[in-house]
Amino acid sequence: MPKETFHQLKADKKKRITNAFLREFALKPYDEASLSEVVKQLGIAKGSIYQYFEDKMDLFLYLIEQANSVKASYIATVKRTGYPDFWSYFMDLFKAGLRFDAEHHLESHFLFGLSQNLYSPSVEPIFDKMMLQVVQVFEEMVKAEIEGGLFRNDIPTNIMAYSLFHTGRDMQEHLQFIGLVNPQKSIAQELPVYHHKEELLLEHVQHYINLVKPAFNAPHHDKS
Amino acid sequence: MPKETFHQLKADKKKRITNAFLREFALKPYDEASLSEVVKQLGIAKGSIYQYFEDKMDLFLYLIEQANSVKASYIATVKRTGYPDFWSYFMDLFKAGLRFDAEHHLESHFLFGLSQNLYSPSVEPIFDKMMLQVVQVFEEMVKAEIEGGLFRNDIPTNIMAYSLFHTGRDMQEHLQFIGLVNPQKSIAQELPVYHHKEELLLEHVQHYINLVKPAFNAPHHDKS
DNA sequence: AACAATTGTGACTTAGTAGTCACTTTTAAG
DNA sequence: CTTAAAAGTGACTACTAAGTCACAATTGTT
Numbered sequence: 001m002p003k004e005t006f007h008q009l010k011a012d013k014k015k016r017i018t019n020a021f022l023r024e025f026a027l028k029p030y031d032e033a034s035l036s037e038v039v040k041q042l043g044i045a046k047g048s049i050y051q052y053f054e055d056k057m058d059l060f061l062y063l064i065e066q067a068n069s070v071k072a073s074y075i076a077t078v079k080r081t082g083y084p085d086f087w088s089y090f091m092d093l094f095k096a097g098l099r100f101d102a103e104h105h106l107e108s109h110f111l112f113g114l115s116q117n118l119y120s121p122s123v124e125p126i127f128d129k130m131m132l133q134v135v136q137v138f139e140e141m142v143k144a145e146i147e148g149g150l151f152r153n154d155i156p157t158n159i160m161a162y163s164l165f166h167t168g169r170d171m172q173e174h175l176q177f178i179g180l181v182n183p184q185k186s187i188a189q190e191l192p193v194y195h196h197k198e199e200l201l202l203e204h205v206q207h208y209i210n211l212v213k214p215a216f217n218a219p220h221h222d223k224s
Numbered sequence: 225m226p227k228e229t230f231h232q233l234k235a236d237k238k239k240r241i242t243n244a245f246l247r248e249f250a251l252k253p254y255d256e257a258s259l260s261e262v263v264k265q266l267g268i269a270k271g272s273i274y275q276y277f278e279d280k281m282d283l284f285l286y287l288i289e290q291a292n293s294v295k296a297s298y299i300a301t302v303k304r305t306g307y308p309d310f311w312s313y314f315m316d317l318f319k320a321g322l323r324f325d326a327e328h329h330l331e332s333h334f335l336f337g338l339s340q341n342l343y344s345p346s347v348e349p350i351f352d353k354m355m356l357q358v359v360q361v362f363e364e365m366v367k368a369e370i371e372g373g374l375f376r377n378d379i380p381t382n383i384m385a386y387s388l389f390h391t392g393r394d395m396q397e398h399l400q401f402i403g404l405v406n407p408q409k410s411i412a413q414e415l416p417v418y419h420h421k422e423e424l425l426l427e428h429v430q431h432y433i434n435l436v437k438p439a440f441n442a443p444h445h446d447k448s
Numbered sequence: 449a450a451c452a453a454t455t456g457t458g459a460c461t462t463a464g465t466a467g468t469c470a471c472t473t474t475t476a477a478g
Numbered sequence: 479c480t481t482a483a484a485a486g487t488g489a490c491t492a493c494t495a496a497g498t499c500a501c502a503a504t505t506g507t508t
Binding site: 027028116117120135156160162166173178204207208211212214215216219 | 253397428
């Protein structure tokens with residue numbers, strides 16, 4: 001946890017520091033991110049960082065927590081109730097993610113990068129825990145849909161949950177793969193990841209959803 | 225490319241060196257893998273490495289090429305012809321992967337690790353190229369199945385290809401997630417990744433395939 | 449046995465890192 | 479204005495890395 005000193009900083013400075021580190025950790029995996037470089041950019045002393053945080057990991061965890069909580073506030077606006085089928089709900093979750101991205105592009109980049117840099121030895125235990133939680137949430141979702149008769153019930157729920165969770169990640173990665181989004185570039189230009197590409201993007205996502213839908217949905221009873 | 229000197233080495237020594245580095249790069253991402261550590265383990269001098277390879281990247285690329293070519297020889301034994309449906313073919317591809325793993329566990333571990341450590345800045349361009357090729361192969365597969373009327377044709381083929389490609393990766397990752405496979409541990413114990421877990425594993429994979437099957441298959445014509 | 453070519457060596461250079469701490473500057477309180 | 483507390487500093491330690499190179503040892507050839 002950050003030290004008292006950090007929280008006593010003027011909101012202005014606090015933000016400037018947080019952003020600089022979000023930027024660094026968005027561009028490089030944990031072990032390659034350099035505190036020395038960032039303090040140089042910020043024009044502050046190396047020692048100051050250690051007035052604010054215990055160590056590099058403490059700082060990193062703070063960033064994760066921050067970014068996650070901001071994103072969570074966007075996701076929380078979408079409630080399953082009110083959607084007759086799961087997939088329009090899923091789509092709206094994605095749209096909430098887009099709004100988050102537009103309004104907090106650094107946090108969005110940072111989280112985007114995180115999801116693609118699991119498995120570095122020094123961060124693996126942390127990410128393992130995070131994944132566990134996330135997949136659990138997805139498993140609850142899946143169970144609820146099975147309960148409601150919308151999802152099929154012939155596959156273990158943990159497999160469905162994992163696959164659903166990955167659908168989101170894979171979509172993101174594919175967008176990067178085909179060059180529709182370019183984190184490196186958009187960070188450099190200080191633009192949102194999905195800037196000005198919302199239509200193309202939603203079309204893409206719709207295709208992806210159309211593809212995976214039959215995998216999860218309960219089969220129709222054409223003749224029963 | 226490795227230097228002449230390396231190829232002139234006795235097969236014995238060549239293997240010993242290759243294996244030691246496969247091991248290191250299987251455990252850590254490129255930038256964290258330490259040549260200094262490996263030469264210490266091997267009991268040879270640091271300078272020797274630079275008699276064999278241009279630099280770290282040259283060595284790394286050699287390892288990729290080696291491991292890939294070994295694996296390819298296993299995959300090549302499975303031909304689409306002779307399988308009435310795509311998914312039994314897909315399953316057999318996976319089984320070929322299992323045989324590869326049982327007989328070349330270091331190479332298998334190494335490639336397993338690769339697929340989960342894309343996106344480090346220093347290796348991104350290389351992996352981008354690899355991915356491009358792999359996805360292209362998957363796209364050809366998908367197109368052939370659409371041609372043959374077995375896959376649906378209402379989704380862009382590149383999306384289907386990417387999703388299919390990821391299905392394989394996600395399955396692997398899930399196996400690791402639930403603890404069924406543990407690369408770190410099995411490298412340490414010098415055992416194949418999938419050692420003694422083939423039955424459980426195949427069951428798991430079958431579930432996964434059953435799940436995604438309806439996403440790709442052309443819909444049945446119950447009433448047409 | 450003598451010589452040449454190849455292979456092997458490890459101290460060294462250069463460069464980067466996280467983290468520390470005795471000290472200075474700024475801010476707040478009396 | 480004076481003093482005490484808080485915040486800021488940057489040279490420094492201790493470490494690890496990739497890559498180099500003058501030299502030593504080994505191998506092959508005449």
